[in-house]
Every structure is written in structure tokens, then in C-alpha cells.
Amino acid sequence: MAEIGGLNRREVLRGGLGLALGCSAAASPLLTPVAFASAPWENRLVVIILRGAMDGLDAIRPVGDRDWAALRPTLSRDDDKAERLDDGFFALHPALDRLLPMWRRGELSAVHAVSTPYRDRRSHFDGQDILEAGTPDFGGPGGSDGWLNRMLQTVPGIEAETAYAIGREKMLILTGAAPATRWSPDARLRLSPQARRLLEMVHHDDPLFRDASAQAIGIVDGLAAERAESAPAMADDAAGGMAGAALTGDHVQLAEFTASRLRGDTRIASFSINGWDTHGRQSASLPRALSNLADTLLTLEAGLGPAWDRTAVVCMTEFGRTARENGTRGTDHGTGGAMLLAGGALRGGRVLGDWPGLGQADLYSGRDLMPTRDVRAHAGWLMRGLFGIDRAAIEGAIFPGLELGADPRLLL
């Protein structure tokens, strides 16, 4: 069992490495909901980056559009298995079936025909950079920061624990001047007190290494303390058959870890789900990715417990895919697409957006779904609703040059 001593985690993180041995007061949500709360808000925001360009048209199918079936001769074959949403114009891809209860409870919605300001070159990497930078252009390696980080920069009192970039990949979206922690749930670190002291010494003159290893040690100590404290509670959960317990895979691990952070002091988290670049045999490849997404959202919901009601999850991708299926029963890089929103804080169960149509003249460049609104507007309205960020900061510092436009009223 970990002791609860006079130190708090911040002191540990600040580098009291020799002193911090086994002694940490990481906020276990079960035991210390208030004592160490340092976050500026109670609401939580999770941004999931769907890397590879999700085909929004297939995920949320416009089955009521008269041009739909002709554009997707093979991919629309299982439309009869896709649950109709709202007034029946759209249908949910069958691989997202498990999310229907969430949809019906009003905790899941979609926004259609949206995109970032990125146009025409259709490169994943540039597209993702622009999505995460939140600007029409990206300044090149190291020259730019991410929009979630810029949001944190507008709020005083942010600590490293407030925001987490989770997983093995770099998340540009949280990179920047505001503190944010990066961690992957599969990391371990076992050190003797003397080794800690010596490590501090050999990293002392190199701030990059010094900060990263101090943070690593702080997180590991925090996790160990939390595990020790919550072990009995977890055993009860397992006996009671916790929802989502049977799900497996890296994405589930990410979601579980994310939920564990958000139950504590963390309020912002971001990670990615890959596997959306469905150039061929999309009827086989997209269901895998969608099913991973469903696992992820269900795991977050189960893991967050009561905090789910104060959470919004945004799933966004770098661009959509071509309206027509290609010669290999897949789709190529396009422009407009869809974003998904989940969480108990949402006023969901709706497909939002201004539908442009799929007629030849309606398409962007004659090939892609025409974007009718910027994904950043919805992200901006969420930040405004969840955290009270003011409009000027959103349109100025966070998404420079963006016009937020009318309130889509995403939240309850």
C-alpha cells in the first residue's frame, strides 16, 4: 500500500526524486475526489484523431440522397443492415451497431459535410498537421503548436496533469508552450533510490532529458499509488462484470488509461486511432476501424463512470474520401467528411450539418463531398460550452481567423 504523505504529486513532478520514493498522493478518484483537485474545471474533453482519413460518407451514410447508391455501387450493398438515424436520411454503418444505445440516449451524434481548411493536395500528413495545428497552414517541423495546447495557453493554472497526450505517437494537437503530459499505458520504470539520484545527475544539464525523466518517474509513482489504492475496488468491478471488460486491443488500453486519468485531475486528453486509409476492399477494412472506434467509446463510457456525464469526446479526421468508390472497391483521399461526438454532456442523437447533396454539380472539384462547415467551428463551440473559453480567444488565439458562426448547441 502506498502511504499518503505530506507531498503532493506536483512536488514529485517538480523533481523531488530522492524524496518521492513510493510516496505519492496521486488523486485516486475513489478516495480523494476533492482533496487534490487542481483542474480549473469539472468538464472533460477528449479528442480522438482518426488517422488515415475516415470515410464519413460510409460511417454515416446519406442513404436518403438520390445519388448515393450510384456513387457507391458495391459499398452501399449492406445499406439495409444500416440503422436509420434521425428522420431516416442518414444511416449508421453496421459496424457501429453497438453504439446505437448511446445514440438513442442522446450521447452520440455526428456532424456531416465538414472539413478542415486544408484543400486539394490531400496528403495525410499535411492534412493531419493542419487538423491538429488548427490553422489553414502548418509552419513546418517544430514551427507550430497544436490547437488544444493553445486553448490551455489561454487558461491560467494549467498543470502537466491537466492534459494528457496518450499513446506511442506524437500528438501535435497537444504540443506547445502549455504543459501537457505524454504517456503510453505500456511503459514501466523500476528504479532504486540511488539510481534515481544518479539519473537526475546525468540529465541535469540537458533540460529535454531532465524534464522527460522527472515526469516519467512522477507518473510511474502516481500510477503505482493509484493501483495500490484502487485494487480492492477494481476486484469488485471485475466480479460484477464491468462493461467493456471483455474488449481487448491497443485502442482499448488507450481508452482505459484515458478514463483513469480523467477520473482524476486530468480534464483534456487526446489520442489517435489508425486504420482509416481504405483505398481498397473498404467493406472489409472500414468495419475493423469502426469497430475499434466503437470499442474505444464504450470503454471510455464504462471507465469514466459518473464523469461520463461531464465529458465530450470529439472524433475527427484529416479529410473525407472521394464520393465515388474507386476501381478497387475502396475510396481515395477526398475533402468533406464527418466528425463524431460522444459523451454524457452532449445533446446528441442527431446528425448535424448543412447537407450539400451528392449530385455531380454539388461535389467539390466534381469528386468529393463539399464541406459546408469547418470542423474547427464545432471544436470551438465545444470548448466554449465545456470550459467557458471566450469567443475572442477561440477566433483569435486558438483558431486564428476562424469565424465560429452560429451556435450548433452541441451540449446539454
Place this chain on the structure above:
Amino acid sequence: MPFDPILAAIRFGTGLSPVLPPPGSAKAMLAQLTGRDDVARQLPIAPFTEARPTLNQLRDAKRAARTAAGTAQAGAARDAARARNLEAVTTRQRHFATTLARGVIAPEGGLRERMLSFWADHFTVTSRSGNTVHLITPFVEEAIRPHLGGRFGDMLLAVTTHPMMLAYLDQSRSIGPNSAAARRDGGGLNENLARELLELHTVGVDGPYDQADVRQLAELLTGLSWTPERGMEYRPTHAEPGAETVLGTTFAEAPRFDTIRSALQMLATHPATAAHLARKLAVHFVSDDPDPDLVAALEAQFLDTRGDLAAVTAALLDHPASWAPEARKVKPPLGYMQSALRALAVPPEMLIEADRQTWRRLIERPLRVMGQTWERAPGPDGWPEAAGAWITPQGMAGRIDWAMRAPTELLAALPDPRDFVMTALGPEPPEPVVFAARAAESLPEGIGVILASAAFQRR
């Protein structure tokens, strides 16, 4: 020229070794790049066509297992498929171990192994099916390694027409919409390879191309395909009829492989390609924010020699900015591990003969935690370059934990940390590292703290 043997081994090679002297001169390093490939002879990797199991052996075994399901032969067929699969997994591990071990034994600092990993990353390919996990290294071995001291254009041609690249970037599925094959069986264009060729492999994302060039190049590349038995195959029946214009150059109308060869040649020697690759090399070897004069020198050399990679490397080793004393690059996880194995002089057979469990525990999983899963780069743009992408809390946890634990399992006897600090860091290591090596309470921690030091992790 400010050549420094210690810096040369660390910055341009796979690091210092207790048994191999650091490079004697830039000339000696370059001779390794262009001369006989003794390292590859000593620790061989079978080329794609000779790698076992073959793609067909794997596919046939799996198909037989599916067909036999529910019959009396089901058990035997399933066992046979599993055995094939295990053979592939074993081959993959051997390739992985051999690649790391080559860096341990490479003479004159190991420049060739560093160039290999640079270009293998530039032309990233990952396996998109369980049947090819063991075939990535063979692709690198036959399409990239022979050209490290040769012409970029030859490497580009070998890579672009290789079955693994054709499979990875969907080229084998791309069919000219007006070709005979499309008229008969349907099918159409897939732009993936064409786009990455321009954006990543040649002129770069800032290069002078647009969507029309991507489309034209995709049409030009139609016909390029492959089979497991014969490798790359050009199929005129799949080629889009008509001439194509890419970056202002119009190519012959006839559906011939030569058209593809000329287009790749044009791209390989394009000034935008020279600029893109010059910068990328300088960023990889010297600094995330390289001296513009160094980039200009590399670019000029690339243009003057029409992409002679030995000459470009010579320019890199010749430029004063390359020898700045401050180490500004951070070793990515694979390079970090490889240089640690070299400093420890871990015997190659220890790596290559490791059983599956040991390998996973000591090498494969730790690399994943450090953020660099073997042959699983996140996309065709390869691994990140910036120091900040690797030195994260999680990445550091992975590095420190590995440094403290793995060496003692990899070696029968650990060296004395007081000597090892000079083996690993050269004759003038930073004072705090010397102190820490002496003050550690156990041998593994002494070695660990040296390998986990900021000084060892930079180059």
C-alpha cells in the same frame, strides 16, 4: 576539414565500440560505403526472392487449412499452416536481429548501416498482411542497400518497382480507366503510390506539383504490377493509353516500362528533389534546424553529380557544420539500442540466435515502449525526426528501464562502469556521468546510468 574520429563514429555511425577502432578518416568511411559489403556477407539477409517462406507457401498453407476445415485433415492442415506462420515469424526476428547486429560489427564507425536506416525510413514500407511481415527487411536488402553509395535514381527505380512497395502503396490495384483490362473487367486508378512518390520520395510536399500531376503520374504508373512468383511485372494491358505530363515533362504515349523508367529518372534528378533530400539528410544527421550553408552544399553536390549518393555523403562529411561539437540530434530508439549494443560489444550470435521470448522481452517490447516498433512506422512518411518526438516521459521510461535491465541479460559479464563510460562516450565524458558511473551501487546500475545519460542518447 575538422574530422574527429570519435564524433564521426557517434554522429555518422552506429557509435563507439570497445573492439573496433573509430574511423580513421572521412575517406575510410566513404570507402566502406562504396566498397565490398563485408558486413552483409558476414551477417547475410536473403533477398526478397529467396526469403522463406515465400508468399505462396504461406498463402497455400492458409488456404489448405481453410479448405480442410471440418474434414478429417483439418488438424494436420491447421498445424501445417501454423508451422509456416511460425517460420515467417522466425525469419522476421532473424532479419531484425541481423539488422541490429550489423551495426555492432560494422567497421569504420558503421556509416553504411546509418545510411541504410536513413533510406529505409525515407522509403518506408510496412506489411499490410500477415503474409509479408518477414519480407520488409529483404526489400530493404535488395532495393536499398546496393545503392547506398550509388545513384539515387537507381535506388528510386529499385524501390518503386519492388513488389513490397507496389503492395504497400496499392499500385498493384491501380488500373488505367481506359485500359484494355479496365474495359474488360472494370477497375480503376489508385493514386496512392503516385502521390507519395512526389510528396515523400522525390520533390517533397513543397515541391512544384499539384493534383493534376498526381493524377497524371498515377496514370503513367499504371501497368506496374507484380506476382509472388515472378516479382515485378509490367502489364501493358493495364496501362492507361495516351501520353502523360508530369511536372511539365510529357512522356511517351506507348505503354512501355521504359516510360516509367524515364519518369522516375526525371523525378530523381529534379532540382526540387535535390533540395528536398539535401535538407532531409542534414536534418537527420546534424540538426533538426540545420545550417542553411550545409543544406546548400548537399543540394549543389546532388545536382552536380545527378544524385551520386557517395558524392553527397562526401559533401556531408566535408562540411564544417557537420562537425559542430554540440550533439544536437537525439538517437531514435533503434539507433539508441544499436549504439548501446555496439558499446557493450554484444556478440552478434547472441542477438541472432536469441529465442523468441528473450528477443521480445529484451528488444522488441522495449523498442515499442520507446516509441519505435520494428518495421511499423506510423505511415509512409516514416519515423519522426524531432528530438521532442522521442524524449517524452514514456520514451524516457522505456530507455531508462531498458538501460538498467537489458545489458546484464545480454552479456555474460558486464564491463566495469568506470571503463565503460569512456568506451561509450569517448575519452572525455561529461564529469557528472563519470561520477555517476563510479557512484552506482551495482554494476547493472552503473552501466544503466551511463546508457541512460543525456550524453549517450545524443549524437
